[in-house]
Amino acid sequence: xxESTPLILAIETSNPSMGAPSVALGLRIPGGVQTLASxxxxxxxxxxxxxxxxxxxxxxxEDRGRLGxxxxxxxxxxxxxxxxxxxxxxxxxxxxxxxxxxVPSALVVADALERADAPTLVCLASKGQTTFGVRFDSAAWxxxxxxxxxxxxxxxxxxxxxxxxxxxxxxxxxxxxxGELGIRIVxxxxxxxxxxxxxxALPATDPLELAPIYPREPEAVRKWRELHG
Amino acid sequence: MLVLGIETSCDETAAAVVDxxxxxxxxxxxxxxxxxxxxxxxxxEIASRAHExxxxxxxxxxxxxxxxxxxxxxxxxxxxxxxxxxxxxxxxSAAKALAWSLGKPLIGVDHVHAHLHAAxxxxxxxxxxxxxxxxxxxxxxxxxxxxxxxxxxxxxRLGATxxxxxxxxxxxxxxxxxxxxxxxxxLDRMAQEAGADDRGHDFPxxxxxxxxxxxSFSGLKTAVLYAVRGVPGRDxxxxxxxxSDQQRRDIAASFQRAxxxxxxxxxxxxxxxxxxxRSLIVGGGVSANSRLRAxxxxxxxxxxxxxxxxxxxxxxxxxxxxxxxxxVLIEQGETSGLGLSPVPTTAC
Numbered sequence: 001x002x003e004s005t006p007l008i009l010a011i012e013t014s015n016p017s018m019g020a021p022s023v024a025l026g027l028r029i030p031g032g033v034q035t036l037a038s039x040x041x042x043x044x045x046x047x048x049x050x051x052x053x054x055x056x057x058x059x060x061x062e063d064r065g066r067l068g069x070x071x072x073x074x075x076x077x078x079x080x081x082x083x084x085x086x087x088x089x090x091x092x093x094x095x096x097x098x099x100x101x102x103v104p105s106a107l108v109v110a111d112a113l114e115r116a117d118a119p120t121l122v123c124l125a126s127k128g129q130t131t132f133g134v135r136f137d138s139a140a141w142x143x144x145x146x147x148x149x150x151x152x153x154x155x156x157x158x159x160x161x162x163x164x165x166x167x168x169x170x171x172x173x174x175x176x177x178x179g180e181l182g183i184r185i186v187x188x189x190x191x192x193x194x195x196x197x198x199x200x201a202l203p204a205t206d207p208l209e210l211a212p213i214y215p216r217e218p219e220a221v222r223k224w225r226e227l228h229g
Numbered sequence: 230m231l232v233l234g235i236e237t238s239c240d241e242t243a244a245a246v247v248d249x250x251x252x253x254x255x256x257x258x259x260x261x262x263x264x265x266x267x268x269x270x271x272x273x274e275i276a277s278r279a280h281e282x283x284x285x286x287x288x289x290x291x292x293x294x295x296x297x298x299x300x301x302x303x304x305x306x307x308x309x310x311x312x313x314x315x316x317x318x319x320x321x322s323a324a325k326a327l328a329w330s331l332g333k334p335l336i337g338v339d340h341v342h343a344h345l346h347a348a349x350x351x352x353x354x355x356x357x358x359x360x361x362x363x364x365x366x367x368x369x370x371x372x373x374x375x376x377x378x379x380x381x382x383x384x385x386r387l388g389a390t391x392x393x394x395x396x397x398x399x400x401x402x403x404x405x406x407x408x409x410x411x412x413x414x415x416l417d418r419m420a421q422e423a424g425a426d427d428r429g430h431d432f433p434x435x436x437x438x439x440x441x442x443x444x445s446f447s448g449l450k451t452a453v454l455y456a457v458r459g460v461p462g463r464d465x466x467x468x469x470x471x472x473s474d475q476q477r478r479d480i481a482a483s484f485q486r487a488x489x490x491x492x493x494x495x496x497x498x499x500x501x502x503x504x505x506x507r508s509l510i511v512g513g514g515v516s517a518n519s520r521l522r523a524x525x526x527x528x529x530x531x532x533x534x535x536x537x538x539x540x541x542x543x544x545x546x547x548x549x550x551x552x553x554x555x556x557v558l559i560e561q562g563e564t565s566g567l568g569l570s571p572v573p574t575t576a577c
Contacts, residue, residue, distance in 0.1 A: 048318055052325040052567045064330065079274065080315050083281040087322040090285045095299055095330035207285060218274035 006068020008033065009058070009092070010195040011085045013041065013051065014077030014105040015124060015188075017167045021081065023051070024192035025058045026200070033200040035193050048084040055088070067098045071199035073190065074102040075213040076125035076132045082212035090207050099204035103195060104213060106134035107142050109165055111194040113186070115141060121148070121159055122188065123166040125215050129173055131166065132215040135159060142198065150215055153177040230303045230559065233291065233327065234552025235284075237320030238312025238340045239371070240264075240271045242283035243548035246295035246302075250381075250556035251357065253350050255294035256542065256549040259283040266410045270400075277315035284323050291548070302331055306555020308548075309337035309565075310572035311371070317571030325567050336555040337565040340546070341372050341575040342384065344512030346557070347550035348537035349381075357381060360508040360537060364500055367577075368492065368521065369513030370396035370413070373444045375495060376577065377503045378510060381557045386577060387499050388442025395488055396515045398446035402453045402484050406477055407469040417518050420482040427486040429479030430456055434491045442499050444491065453484050489524045496528050508535040517544035 005027050013021035024038035039054040059067075070089045075082045086102075093100045106122040113120055118138035122145075123131040133148040133155065148159065153173040164170070164178055165188035178185055216222075231254070236243040245256040261279045265271050292299065307324035309317060321337075328335035345365045349357050365376035365384060373396075374389035393401070396413055403412020408419070419425070432452045435445040457480065459467050472480070500506055509529045515521055516539055529536035543550055 048322065049568055049570045051322070052329060056329055056567055064332075079277065080318055083277060083315070084318055084322045087281055087284055087319050088326040091288070091323045091326035092330055094285065094288065095327060211282065214278070218272060218278075220272050220274060221268075224268055224272075 004066070007062065007066045008069040008071065008196060008200055009055065009067060009098070010071045010192040010199065011051070011089060012073045012108065012190055012192040012195045013081040013085045014073040014075050015167065015190055016078065016081070017169060018109065018188045018190040022192040023054050023058060024196050025062070026196045028200055033196050035196055038192055048081060051084060051088055064096060067092065067096050069099045069101060069200070071101045071103055071195050072210070073105045073108050073195050074211070075105050076215040077105055079212065079214070086210055086212055090210060093207050100207050100210050101199050101202050102205045102210050103199040103202060104134070105190065106145060107198045108190050108194045109188045110136050110142050110145070111198050112189045113165055117163040117184070117186070119161045120163045120165055121161040123164055123170055123174070126166065126169040126171055127216070129153070129171050131170060131174060133159065135161060156181060156183065230556050231297060231301055232304045232306050232552040232556040232559070233288070233302045234306045234548035234555060235288070235320045235324045236308045236340070236546055236548040236551045237280045237284070237316050238308050239316060239546060240276045241546040242280050242287050243546060244288045244291035245548035245552050246291055246297060247350070247549055247552035247556060249354070250553045250560070251349055251352055251354065253549045254296070255291045256547055257287050257291045257294065258545065258547055259287050262411060269404060269410050271313070273313045273315055276313060277319060280316050280319040284319055288323070288327070299331060302333060304328070304334045304336060304555065304559050305331070306336045306338050306552050308340040308343060308551045309569055310339055311575040312340060312571070312573065314571055314573050321569060321571045325569065329567060334559060334564040335567065335569060336558050336563060337569045338551045338555050338558065339576050340551070341367050341374070341577045343550040343554045344369065345376070345378065345384070345510050346381065346554040347512045347539040347543040347547070348510045350543050350549055350553055351540060360510065360535065362503055362505050363508035363510050364496065364503045364506050364534070365510045366492070366496065366525070367513045368395050368511070368515035370394055370400060372513060372575070373446070374577070375442060375499045381554070382561060384577060387502050388444065388495060390444040390446065391437070392445050392447040393450060395444070395446055395492065396513070398450045398488060399515065401450050405454055405457050405469065406480060413515065413518070416481050417485065417520070419478055420485040421519060422478050424475065425478035425482035427482035430483035432483050432487040434487050434494065436494065440498060442495055442502070444495060446488065446491070449484065449487055449491070453480060456480055485520045489520045492521065493524050493528055500532060506532070506534060508537055510537040512539055512544070514545050517541055
């Protein structure tokens with residue numbers, strides 16, 4: 001591979017409950033992408049401290065000027081981890097000039113799912129009695145996922161899915177309703193390698209528009225509105 | 230040495246370029262005041278979201294206004310403590326990526342210490358070198374503390390607030406008086422209005438025992454609350470709407486006098502702990518307060534000290550003070566690694 005071939009950096013820190021946060025370096029090859037190296041970050045809340053050191057380790061022996069694309073898993077997920085990843089990507093883009101790509105995390109989850117199990121509801125950012133759902137069907141798969149947004153157990157009625165990809169935080173009521181409807185629950189996984197595969201060919205995002213996907217308003221605001229109307 | 234500074238500790242997203250630690254080439258501050266006004270205080274998650282959105286345009290503008298290109302930057306400094314952890318993380322993450330991408334050193338700076346350096350922005354190197362030993366005072370919404378300052382980078386804390394910071398007391402009293410958020414500047418303006426009587430109320434001035442160098446403003450704040458709403462169990466409950474404009478002015482002026490006198494009292498005690506003291510250095514958001522600036526001037530004059538007060542633009546949170554102190558630290562050989570962590574508390 002010529003040394004001038006642009007490198008692709010993938011940053012997946014969106015949902016530590018679906019796999020340890022990780023970064024990967026790859027490059028495009030005919031028909032896909034090749035992973036050159038990857039680094040796993042600490043799964044603790046301090047993984048943010050390790051993001052930039054891990055990226056630096058990935059580039060040991062490489063020219064950082066070869067960075068041509070940065071893919072960021074944009075959530076929904078942990079707000080802080082998403083902001084750390086996106087702030088990092090923005091500054092890499094500003095100085096080194098790579099394209100930036102915001103990749104919805106549901107697409108990254110879908111990469112590891114069995115298409116034969118579709119239609120599948122990928123559930124992210126579960127909180128209280130609700131989750132953020134994205135529906136994938138076998139025909140369109142990742143080309144045309146349907147964002148259902150925030151839903152509770154009653155939202156399963158019209159979702160028309162065979163499987164749910166939901167982590168340990170998936171609300172109990174949704175798990176129980178899924179059981180009643182005969183919907184199987186599978187474990188979702190995320191990795192920087194999957195992000196490379198899913199995002200390497202997606203269109204670039206304007207750096208000023210690059211932002212985490214926030215499914216809900218801040219909790220403090222919600223409580224404030226409850227108190228003050 | 231051109232240092233790019235970044236500051237995101239609370240509710241201002243800021244970036245600046247400073248030359249040689251003292252000369253400000255640019256200073257850009259994106260305030261989130263309007264976002265938090267509805268809630269009467271800073272909402273941490275809103276602050277973090279706003280920092281993430283603002284960080285790129287603010288950094289771009291600071292570099293453009295400085296008239297430099299990326300390659301001219303010699304180092305990146307970031308306020309990494311103290312502050313809201315989610316807010317700090319945005320600035321620290323951005324600074325790490327900038328430093329690594331540029332191949333230049335990174336330095337983490339204590340925000341409270343940087344408020345003292347703000348008083349030297351625009352000064353000469355000779356003025357900086359001649360200022361020490363000094364008595365330092367940081368007065369802001371989050372901090373009220375005094376220091377023996379041995380050098381631009383060496384300081385020892387002499388005392389600090391045991392409850393509210395003075396700026397916090399200003400904001401709370403402003404709320405009690407029904408003034409708009411953020412209330413400190415509005416309260417200062419009201420206290421200066423014609424006819425305001427700063428002896429209208431004899432509010433308490435905390436001493437905390439003979440020789441104590443610590444501060445307390447909660448008693449003063451409570452005294453204002455009782456003056457406005459009545460003493461529970463003694464007076465008929467009332468609210469600020471029952472006050473006349475003159476009564477408001479008197480309360481504002483009397484509060485401001487008591488707060489300033491408390492600070493002056495503690496400065497008077499602290500100066501004995503700074504042998505050979507040459508200067509009084511004041512920093513932090515409340516250093517913009519007219520009464521406190523006047524009190525500091527009078528104190529410095531009385532004790533034969535040079536007075537170092539920040540320009541108004543550098544009283545509030547800003548990145549010029551971060552870049553400035555960062556440059557001085559780097560000149561001394563200090564740098565931080567890419568593993569730099571944000572820390573919610575100050576080291577000062």
